[in-house]
Amino acid sequence: MDQDHQEMQLLSSHPHPSPWAGPSLDLQLSISVAGPFKPPSAASVRSSVEALKWEAAEQIRLAAMEKAYAEHMMELTRREMEVAQSEFLRARSLWERAREEVERAERMRERAAATATATATSACMEITCLSCRHKFRP
Numbered sequence: 001m002d003q004d005h006q007e008m009q010l011l012s013s014h015p016h017p018s019p020w021a022g023p024s025l026d027l028q029l030s031i032s033v034a035g036p037f038k039p040p041s042a043a044s045v046r047s048s049v050e051a052l053k054w055e056a057a058e059q060i061r062l063a064a065m066e067k068a069y070a071e072h073m074m075e076l077t078r079r080e081m082e083v084a085q086s087e088f089l090r091a092r093s094l095w096e097r098a099r100e101e102v103e104r105a106e107r108m109r110e111r112a113a114a115t116a117t118a119t120a121t122s123a124c125m126e127i128t129c130l131s132c133r134h135k136f137r138p
Contacts (some may be wrong), residue, residue: 040048
């Protein structure tokens with residue numbers, strides 16, 4: 001057997017499986033024993049450091065790109081908010097003008113109704129009966 005790799009085998013403790021116990025267990029255990037610890041070489045440490053530096057630089061580059069995108073989206077959102085506010089103010093102004101026109105039309109209608117009533121009353125005052133020449137009064 002190899003000294004770095006040893007195997008042990010565990011078998012079920014029951015020689016005859018009972019009908020209630022289910023299938024028998026056939027377990028195998030593998031244990032590896034490593035040799036003594038060897039520190040990494042200076043070249044592998046340098047390459048690991050370089051790989052970590054490259055990864056950090058890549059993460060910084062991606063973070064800068066994400067930041068620029070977020071700033072761009074914030075600027076677009078700010079512009080959209082300004083446009084929405086100006087449109088809202090314009091709509092409010094139009095609504096107020098329309099409300100004023102409706103109020104003016106209602107006042108004109110009320111004056112016309114009052115004038116019509118007064119004209120009808122005065123017209124009734126002037127109606128006379130042709131047969132008796134008697135004036136009608138309301």
